Amino acid sequence: MPRAKVDPKNRQRADKACLACRAAKKRCSGTFPCIKCDAVAAPRLRCATPPLQSSNQTDHPGSLSPEAPHRTHPRMLRNLQGERVYIGKAASLSFLQLLRDTVTQYIGPSQFSHSLKREDMLEAETPQDALPPFQESDIDDDRRQAFLLAYKIATSGFVDVLSDEETERVFEPAAFQEPAKCLNTQTALRDIMIAIGAQCTKSDSMTTRAERFFFSRAQTRAFTGMLENPSLEIVRLFLLMSFYMLGACRRNAAFMYLGVAVRAAVALGLHIPDSSTTTAKEQSQRACIWMSLCILDLLISSILGRPPATACLRLENSGSMEHGSTQIRPDLVASYRMSRILDEIIVRLYSEKAASADAAASILGKLTRWSDSLPPSLLAPPSTDCARPAAQQHIIGSLHIACLYHFAVIIVTRPFLISVLGIRLARFQPASTGSLGLPTEALQDDPAHAQLASACVDSALYMIQTCMEVHESDLLLGNMCILKAFVFAAALVLGFSLFAQREVNTAVEDAFHGAIRILHALSQQSAQAGHYHEILTLLKNAIAEQRQRLMHRSPQKNRYVSKLFSLKRDQDPAGEEVPASVGENASGMTTPSQANLLDSLMDGGLFCDWDGMELPSWDSFPFTEDVLS
Template sequence: MDIVRVFLLMSFYMFGACRRNAAFMYLGVAARSAVALGLHAESSGSISRSEQQERLQLWMSLCVIDLLASSILGRPAATSSLLRENKREVHRMTVTPAEAGLFASYQLSLVLEEIISCLYSEKAASIEKADSLLAKLNRWSDHLPESIRTSSENEEPSMAQERIIGNMHVACSYHFAVILVTRPFLISTLSVRLARLHQTLSGVAIDAPEEDPAHSRLAAACTDSAVYMLQTCMEVHQSELLLRNMGILKAFVFAAALVLGFSMFSHHDVDPEIDGAFTGALAILRMLAHQSAQAALYLDILTSLEAAVTQQRRRMAAQARQRRSQYVSRIFSLTDSPRPARMQSEEEGRTAATSLIPGGPFYPWAPQDDGPRTVTPPVIDGAFLDWEGMELPLWDSFPFTEPGSSVL
C-alpha cells in the first residue's frame, strides 16, 4: 500500500511542478498497483476493521485525484471502468472533517465519471441528460455535512487552513462538475448571441437564430457556477490562506474564468458580478504564477481575453454613441487622431463587423467564402456539429513551446 501512496504523492508533486504528463503516468501506476492489491473490491472478513478503513481511504483518494485530473486533461481515467463495473458500497465517514471531505469528494467523483461518460465520451448532449445530472449534483450537495459548508472559529490556525483548503476544493469540484454539464449549452447560447452581435455591429440583416429558452437556462447555470467558484476562491485568497502552489486549483480557476470571459465577450451589458469574479481569477493566477509556469500561461491567456473583451465593449460603445447622436462630433483631443468622431466610430463598427464574420474562431462551423453567409449554431439535442470544440483538452491543455519548458 505504501507503493500506491508514493506514486500518488509523486503524481501530486508533478502536477505542482507543471509536469502533467509525468503526473498522469504516475497516476496510472498507482491505479494498477491498487487493483493488484484489490483495493477496488470489498475487503474480506479476515482483514481487521482498521485496515479495511485504511484501504478504503486510499482507494477513495486515488479515485478522486484520478477523475479530477483526467477530466481536466481530457484523458481517460484509469479508475472509471472499475467504478462502473464495481458498485462498491461506501459508508459515510464522519470521524473527522478531513474524512468527511474525502467521502464527499469520492461521491462527487462518481457523478463526475457519469458526466464525462454521458456527455463527452458519447459526444451527445440533451436537456434531459443535463437535468438528470444536475439533479444528482443537487442531491449530493443536499447531504453535505455542516463541517464542509461552514468554517470553525475554535481551531488552531494550521488546522483551520487545512480544513478550509479542503472544503474549498470540494466546493470547486462541485462547481466544475456543473460547468462540465452545462458548458455545451453555454457554447450553443453564446453562438446565437454572437450572431446577433454581428448583426448589430455590421448593420447587415442576417438570418440569426433564436435562443432556446432551455439552453439559455442551462447556460446561465454554467455562468453562475463559474462565478460562485471564483468568489469562493477569492474569499480564501483574501484571507491569505491559499498556498503558493496549488496544482488543481489553478486549472479550476482557469476553466471558470474562460466561461466568464466568453460570456462577457458576447454580452451587450456589463455585469459587475461577472466582471469582479473574472478580475479575481486574474489576481489568484497572478499570485500562483510566481511558482507555476502553468499558472503564468493561464494568466497570459486570460489577459489576452480580457483585452479582447475591452476592445469589443469599446466598439459597441462607439456605435451606440453614433446611433444616439448624428449632429455632434469631437473637435480636439491630445491622444486621438484629428478625424471626426463619427468617422472613427464608423471605422470601428466596420472593424468589429469584420472580426465577427462567420467562419472565424467564434464560428468554426460556418464556411468562409464570398457567398451568402448563414450562421448556424451547433445542434445540442441531436448530432453536435462541432464536437471538436467540446473536447476538454482544448479548454485546459496548452503545452509550453518556449525553450526550457518544464512540461513534458
C-alpha cells in the same frame, strides 16, 4: 453572358463558405461552426462569416434541437519533448482553442489568439539550475513539521493515504536519527510528503533546495526495485508523486504516475471490498487509498479530457466503500462521491457528438442531491477558537470540495453556454452580414439551453468569489496544484460571457479580474499559473476591444420605425451615418462648424419654450433582450 449578381437579401446560401466547404465545393450552412464541419468533428475549421440561417430549414428560423452539438473537439498537442499527446474535448485547453477561434472570428487576429504557442500543453521544464548542496540535516524539526502541515493542507479534501498514527510513526524523531532502522518504502513516503509540503510553502532558498532534494530521493527509491512487487506503499508513493507532478506543472507525468498507482491498486484488490481477511482498521485504510486514487484520477482525467483509469472498476464496489467506516474523513467521502458524478458527466455528455439537455438536467439534479447531503461541518467556517493551522486545513478542504462542485457544474453546462453565446454574438452582427436579411428576432435561444448557460456562468462566478474570499484572507498556499486549474476553467467561462456582452456585468467582471489576481499570486511559484495568468490577461484585452467595437457600432435599425429629425449633422433623417468628412474630422471630434451651429441654436433660446420635448431621451423601442445580460 455571365449570370447577374444575386441581391444579398435574395441569397439562399452563405455568401462566404468556410474553408472546408470551399475546398470541397459544397454548399456551406454559414453557421459558426459550419454544420457539415461539425458533423465530421473537424477541430479547427471555422466559417468565414458569423451565423446565417439555412434556407432549407423547415422549423422556425433560429430554433434549436434539445441537444447542443459539442463545439470543442479533441486535439493533439505537443509535450516538452515535442511528442504529440491527446487532449479531449472536455479539457479546458480545448475550450480555450474554441474561445481563441471565436475571438478571431469577431475581432480578427489578436495577441490572445496568436501570440502564445497554440500547440503546446503549457507545461514547465524540470529545473536544471544548480543549487547549493543540501543534506537532510540542513532542516530542523520545526521546518520539517511546517512542511508536513503544508502537505496536509494541500491534500485536504482530495487525498488521504496515511492515517495520523501512521504519519506520526513515519515522522518520529528516531526515524531521522537512525534511518537504517526505517523501511526504505517508509522513508520514500516521508520524502515525498516533505517535498509536497515544501512545494506548497512560500518559497525561499532553503525551501526550494529541500523540495528538489526530497523529491529526487523519493523518485529514485520508487524506481529502484520497488516496482517489482505491488504493495500499499507503492500505491501511496506513486499517487503522491502524481500529486507532486501536478504542482510542478508536469501533468503528463502526473497522469502516468497515477496509472502505475492504479495498476498496483488493482493487483492488490483495493477496488473490491474485502472483509474476510482484513480487520476493520485495514479495511478503512484500503478504502481511503482507493478513494484517493479515484478522486485524483477523475480530477486529472477531467482536466485533460482523457479517459479515467478507474472508470470501469467503480461498478465492482457500487459505492459501498463510502459507507463502510466512520473512520473515513467526511471530506474524502464527499469528494469520492463527486468523482463518481464526474465519471458520469464524461460518459453521458462528452462521449456523444452532442450534449443532451435532459441528460444535463439529470446530472445537475444529482449534483444538487450531493450538495444537500454534505455534512454541516464542511459547509461552515471553523470556530473562532480553532488554531490557525487547523482552521486553514479545514478551510482549504472545504474550498477544494466547493470548487470541485462548481467545476462539475461548469463542464456539464459549458456546451450549452457555447451554443447560447454563439447565437448572442450573431445577433450583434449587422443585418447585412449576420442573418441574410432575416430580422434579429430570428436568432432566438432555446429556453432550456439558456437556463443551463446561465447555470454555467453562475457556477464560475460562485467559484471565483469563494476563492477570492480565501485568497483575501491570506489562507491560500504558495502553490495550489488543482485549484489553479479550477480557477482557469472558471475564468475562461467568465471571459467568454464578458466577450459576448454589450453591457458591463459588474459581478462577472469583478470575478474575472479576481481570477487574474489569484493566478498572478500563484504564478510566483507555479509556471503553469503564470501561463494561465498571461492567457487571461490577453483575453481581458480582447474583451476590451470587443466592447469598444460594440459601443461604437450603431444600433440596428428597426424595420417598423425610423428617426425623422436630428440636430446632429453626421446622421441623416433616415438614421444612416454620413461620412466622417461631413460631420466629423478624422479623429472623430465634432467639426467647428457643427459645434458653432449647436451653440448658436442653444444660446439663442430656440428651444427654450419646448418644455418636456427632450429629444435625446426618446425611446428606441427595443424588441429583443439579450440572454444572460
